[in-house]
Amino acid sequence: MRRFFxxxxxxxxxxxxxxKLVIIGNGMAPGRMxxxxxxxxxxxxxxxxxxxxxxxxxxxxxxxxxxxxxxxxEQIVIHGDGWYIDHGITLYKGHRVTSIDRNERTVTSDHGxxxxxxxxxxxxxxxxxxxxxxxxxxxxxxxxxxxxxxxxMLLAAQSRERAxxxxxxxxxxxxxxxxxxxxxxxxxxxxxxxxMERQLDPAAGYLLQKAVEERGIRVIxxxxxxxxxxxxxxxxxxxxxxxxxxxxxxxxxxxxxPNATLAKEIxxxxxxxxxxxxxxxxxxxxxFALGECAEVDGTVYGLVAxxxxxxxxxxxxxxxxxxxxxxxxDTPTKLKVTGIDLYSLGDFAESEDREEIVLRxxxxxxxxxxxxxxxxxxxxxxxxxxxxGPWFNDLKKKRIxxxxxxxxxxxxxxxxxxxPLDPLATVAALPDDAxxxxxxxxxxxxxxxxxxxxxLTSLExxxxxxxxSNSCGTCTGLVEQLMTLALGDSYHAQTVxxxxxxxxxxxxxxxxxxxxxxxxxxxxxxxxxxxxxSCGCAKxxxxxxxxxxxxxxxxxxxxxxxxxxxxxxxxxxxxxxxxSVVPRMWGGMTSSKELRAIADVVDKFSIPAVKVTGGxxxxxxxxxxxxxxxxxxxxxxxxxxxxxAYAKGLRTVKTCVGTxxxxxxxxxxxxxxxxxxxxxxGSWTPAKLKMAVSGCPRNCAEATCKDIGVICVDSGFEIHxxxxxxxxxxxxxxxxxxxxxxxxxEHIVALTQMYREQGRYLERIYKWARRIGLEEIRRQIMTDAxxxxxxxxxxxxxxxFAQVDPWSERVSGKDKHEFQPMAIVHKEAAE
Amino acid sequence: xxxxxxxxxxxxxxxxxxxxxPRQGSRRVxxxxxxxxxxxTLDDRIFAIEDRCPHKNxxxxxxxxxxxxxxxxLHNWVISLETGEAQGADxxxxxTFPVRLENQNIYLSLTPTTPAR
Ligand code: SRM
Ligand SMILES: Cc1cc2nc3c(=O)[nH]c(=O)nc-3n(C[C@H](O)[C@H](O)[C@H](O)COP(=O)(O)OP(=O)(O)OC[C@H]3O[C@@H](n4cnc5c(N)ncnc54)[C@H](O)[C@@H]3O)c2cc1C
Ligand code: SF4
Ligand code: FES
Numbered sequence: 001m002r003r004f005f006x007x008x009x010x011x012x013x014x015x016x017x018x019x020k021l022v023i024i025g026n027g028m029a030p031g032r033m034x035x036x037x038x039x040x041x042x043x044x045x046x047x048x049x050x051x052x053x054x055x056x057x058x059x060x061x062x063x064x065x066x067x068x069x070x071x072x073x074e075q076i077v078i079h080g081d082g083w084y085i086d087h088g089i090t091l092y093k094g095h096r097v098t099s100i101d102r103n104e105r106t107v108t109s110d111h112g113x114x115x116x117x118x119x120x121x122x123x124x125x126x127x128x129x130x131x132x133x134x135x136x137x138x139x140x141x142x143x144x145x146x147x148x149x150x151x152x153m154l155l156a157a158q159s160r161e162r163a164x165x166x167x168x169x170x171x172x173x174x175x176x177x178x179x180x181x182x183x184x185x186x187x188x189x190x191x192x193x194x195x196m197e198r199q200l201d202p203a204a205g206y207l208l209q210k211a212v213e214e215r216g217i218r219v220i221x222x223x224x225x226x227x228x229x230x231x232x233x234x235x236x237x238x239x240x241x242x243x244x245x246x247x248x249x250x251x252x253x254x255x256x257x258p259n260a261t262l263a264k265e266i267x268x269x270x271x272x273x274x275x276x277x278x279x280x281x282x283x284x285x286x287x288f289a290l291g292e293c294a295e296v297d298g299t300v301y302g303l304v305a306x307x308x309x310x311x312x313x314x315x316x317x318x319x320x321x322x323x324x325x326x327x328x329x330d331t332p333t334k335l336k337v338t339g340i341d342l343y344s345l346g347d348f349a350e351s352e353d354r355e356e357i358v359l360r361x362x363x364x365x366x367x368x369x370x371x372x373x374x375x376x377x378x379x380x381x382x383x384x385x386x387x388x389g390p391w392f393n394d395l396k397k398k399r400i401x402x403x404x405x406x407x408x409x410x411x412x413x414x415x416x417x418x419x420p421l422d423p424l425a426t427v428a429a430l431p432d433d434a435x436x437x438x439x440x441x442x443x444x445x446x447x448x449x450x451x452x453x454x455x456l457t458s459l460e461x462x463x464x465x466x467x468x469s470n471s472c473g474t475c476t477g478l479v480e481q482l483m484t485l486a487l488g489d490s491y492h493a494q495t496v497x498x499x500x501x502x503x504x505x506x507x508x509x510x511x512x513x514x515x516x517x518x519x520x521x522x523x524x525x526x527x528x529x530x531x532x533x534s535c536g537c538a539k540x541x542x543x544x545x546x547x548x549x550x551x552x553x554x555x556x557x558x559x560x561x562x563x564x565x566x567x568x569x570x571x572x573x574x575x576x577x578x579x580s581v582v583p584r585m586w587g588g589m590t591s592s593k594e595l596r597a598i599a600d601v602v603d604k605f606s607i608p609a610v611k612v613t614g615g616x617x618x619x620x621x622x623x624x625x626x627x628x629x630x631x632x633x634x635x636x637x638x639x640x641x642x643x644x645a646y647a648k649g650l651r652t653v654k655t656c657v658g659t660x661x662x663x664x665x666x667x668x669x670x671x672x673x674x675x676x677x678x679x680x681x682g683s684w685t686p687a688k689l690k691m692a693v694s695g696c697p698r699n700c701a702e703a704t705c706k707d708i709g710v711i712c713v714d715s716g717f718e719i720h721x722x723x724x725x726x727x728x729x730x731x732x733x734x735x736x737x738x739x740x741x742x743x744x745x746e747h748i749v750a751l752t753q754m755y756r757e758q759g760r761y762l763e764r765i766y767k768w769a770r771r772i773g774l775e776e777i778r779r780q781i782m783t784d785a786x787x788x789x790x791x792x793x794x795x796x797x798x799x800x801f802a803q804v805d806p807w808s809e810r811v812s813g814k815d816k817h818e819f820q821p822m823a824i825v826h827k828e829a830a831e
Numbered sequence: 832x833x834x835x836x837x838x839x840x841x842x843x844x845x846x847x848x849x850x851x852x853p854r855q856g857s858r859r860v861x862x863x864x865x866x867x868x869x870x871x872t873l874d875d876r877i878f879a880i881e882d883r884c885p886h887k888n889x890x891x892x893x894x895x896x897x898x899x900x901x902x903x904x905l906h907n908w909v910i911s912l913e914t915g916e917a918q919g920a921d922x923x924x925x926x927t928f929p930v931r932l933e934n935q936n937i938y939l940s941l942t943p944t945t946p947a948r
Contacts, residue, residue, distance in 0.1 A: 817853065821859045
């Protein structure tokens with residue numbers, strides 16, 4: 001038999017590649033440089049890369065999400081192995097270059113590989129700085145720079161013991177958050193008085209510290225590390241003031257140093273970093289340097305945006321274009337810890353010729369500071385609400401005189417010229433050259449025009465073609481808003497995370513398909529939507545169960561095995577396995593008869609604790625599971641029904657005393673609250689739903705931080721929604737004003753039904769509203785009367801099946817097995 | 832060997848029938864001061880493990896059952912019903928007990944197959 005071998009080289013013409021390019025280091029800067037170079041001069045160089053790390057090019061700045069578990073390593077790879085093969089690039093993984101011979105023009109790796117070069121690029125990045133204290137070399141002391149560090153931290157985190165992170169800067173805080181997420185008890189030691197002092201002023205640093213501490217992370221500022229102690233391995237950190245902080249893991253994140261050793265050894269000009277000109281050329285014309293190891297104009301950089309700029313310049317020079325020059329620009333710093341919004345840009349030191357504008361909203365956790373010089377922004381610190389970062393950045397970059405808008409400047413772009421804009425309109429109003437993606441320096445116009453000219457429809461495509469939101473990802477929301485602006489309703493964000501690892505589909509898609517395909521049971525959903533596991537998991541099953549309950553109230557048989565224990569047994573499980581019981585007290589009103597019944601139950605069952613809840617009713621805590629049905633039977637006799645204090649459903653409707661008693665009351669707030677609660681109790685919602693009705697704007701029922709609230713006024717009822725006062729604190733938005741109680745009820749019920757039908761499981765109303773847009777909700781509920789009535793009707797229909805007291809059902813025997821042991825074995829019996 | 836020890840080692844206790852446990856559900860067996868959770872999976876396999884999460888003693892019988900595992904109701908550790916091992920990054924093990932299903936009847940042995948860890 002004869003075989004023919006045919007070799008094809010995809011886009012690679014071996015012979016035409018006359019020059020050889022060798023790169024030392026395979027980090028983010030040279031990775032980006034190669035992309036540009038392969039675009040501009042694909043055939044010019046034969047390329048060889050040495051990388052001390054034994055792997056391909058990956059997105060180093062996404063290591064924190066890998067540490068916290070939000071992403072996997074595979075998801076942050078930038079160039080997979082195939083990419084190097086496709087481009088005919090040789091990559092020596094795990095090879096550290098140990099010497100360079102400038103005369104012979106060769107480099108040698110620690111494994112003895114020698115390669116000659118025509119052009120050499122040094123991109124060795126930085127090295128983490130290690131505090132020169134005793135014990136810093138003990139096993140268990142790590143730095144935070146590459147995937148190996150992350151893997152070592154993950155291994156250590158399995159112990160769920162104590163960790164100390166030395167350094168309260170960006171890296172240290174991200175490491176601390178990740179380790180805490182992984183179950184470790186974390187303490188951050190920071191030498192300065194406030195966190196991230198290089199990017200934040202003390203006020204913002206203080207807010208940040210509070211937010212970090214709220215995650216259960218301890219922070220000690222002004223902490224001077226004296227030694228790391230331990231026998232054979234780390235056991236703790238000793239501070240100068242005598243404190244000992246125990247730890248089985250210590251992460252040092254105290255700064256980085258440009259890695260310029262090699263360059264120094266061969267006599268290149270080296271300052272802090274390897275000195276290069278604006279064309280990225282070192283003092284040897286055949287050798288370029290870029291990335292964190294390079295120093296341009298006296299500055300070394302530590303964020304990717306300027307490094308990508310270097311990459312652009314170096315690629316052009318290597319391709320033979322001598323024009324591009326590196327230009328300095330300030331890069332905003334953002335912290336990639338989910339739930340902490342922070343933005344800092346430029347210079348905010350105080351001085352004689354500078355003024356500042358500060359906005360503080362302690363309740364909302366917002367702090368904004370602008371530093372002006374000659375009526376121009378020179379520095380910005382935003383904490384809590386960073387939406388206007390790009391706009392301030394734009395004003396700063398263009399050196400725009402802000403004196404005309406000085407009074408409203410701090411409120412952001414939305415407030416310039418009258419009414420506040422919604423988020424989409426804010427983005428629409430940005431000029432075309434406003435920077436959207438700080439990491440990659442991509443401006444709005446570039447993104448919008450690429451979307452239209454190339455017909456892009458998915459976020460992935462936009463990332464691939466513009467690089468916007470392709471690095472740290474914090475601008476993803478902005479990019480998606482630009483897509484919505486360009487594509488209108490046809491764009492649906494593609495990045496929606498899947499419901500759980502059992503499926504690729506997101507919540508909205510699942511909800512849509514349940515309706516479209518008439519799916520009416522959990523097995524049907526899993527079958528039709530190709531679930532990857534046989535019977536789901538504890539994340540998707542409760543979600544599916546809710547969607548089916550909501551969509552098919554009359555047909556779907558609630559699957560109690562897919563509900564969390566609290567909803568299954570209609571009481572709140574406590575840490576010791578006992579339960580708490582909270583009966584409804586309509587609108588917070590009670591009577592001597594009710595109180596007496598509660599007192600009797602407490603005595604009869606020796607209930608250890610009775611507490612007035614934050615929801616205007618009474619909680620009995622520490623009840624044994626076996627006793628629950630009997631407790632409910634007694635409560636039921638006094639007329640109580642379940643308060644659903646455990647439910648993703650209607651919880652409480654708090655009220656104030658209103659016109660019944662209060663001299664300021666404008667309407668019967670107590671009556672309306674009771675009416676709402678009696679109308680809506682028993683309904684299931686995507687997440688818990690709490691309401692309140694206050695009789696006047698003094699707002700004693702705290703209606704303006706509830707999911708839905710009513711403020712009674714002389715002219716009627718002001719309906720509020722989308723507030724929160726739990727993990728997030730957020731004042732409500734106004735839905736609108738209605739004249740009568742009947743109208744108030746209709747609007748509230750319709751709003752709830754809209755949320756029930758569209759919300760993602762566990763998404764509180766304020767998050768849902770942020771996603772859908774306030775205007776859209778107002779339009780459907782306030783303006784479109786037909787829509788409102790239809791929502792209302794559907795709610796009323798579903799209540800027919802939902803408004804059954806679960807306690808009395810169980811008193812009469814439902815789910816008896818839940819409350820009785822299956823068998824009792826007495827070992828003693830055989831003795 | 833006293834009678835107690837014999838019981839501990841050899842005896843299979845009939846604790847009820849498969850119909851007593853809902854699919855993807857669990858019932859508890861009180862064994863002196865210890866509680867054993869007996870699970871029934873979607874495909875009618877029966878498992879018995881101590882009703883105590885290796886994390887902070889959460890009652891596993893109250894968790895959601897899926898794919899041969901149960902998710903603890905207190906902090907969502909996932910425990911294998913077969914081995915009692917915590918899954919994923921979590922570490923710990925709950926003792927498991929042998930069970931036998933004959934016709935509809937469930938027999939439980941009180942000698943753990945795996946000790947706690
Ligand atoms: C009993 C009560 C505390 C008290 O003694 O006052 C309470 C107790 C619990 N709350 Fe709460 N919350 C109670 C009022 C509140 C309030 C105040 C209010 O409703 O006006 C809030 C802030 C308002 C809000 O929700 O926006 C509140 C925000 C939370 C949160 C944060 C929710 C969020 O989305 O941010 C949780 C955690 C969760 O739901 O995931 C939570 C969770 C819990 C749980 C269910 C924790 C748990 O999973 O075991 C607690 C159950 C204890 C039990 O067994 O009874 N509780 N909880 C209050 C019961 C009110 C009631 O009568 O039903
Ligand atoms: C956890 C973390 C989070 C970050 N977050 C952000 C962020 O949110 N935003 C942002 O802009 N920046 C962030 N950064 C900084 C950013 O990652 C760096 O600025 C960027 O990766 C530097 O790129 P580089 O190519 O210069 O060097 P690197 O990416 O560090 O690559 C250098 C490579 O060279 C290799 N090397 C070194 N010496 C040799 C040798 N002698 N021979 C062969 N190979 C060698 C190293 O092994 C390394 O792989 C973060 C950094 C970390 C560690
Ligand atoms: S604030 Fe709420 S969730 Fe937290 S401990 Fe108190 S009752 Fe429990
Ligand atoms: S007790 Fe089971 S997960 Fe915490």
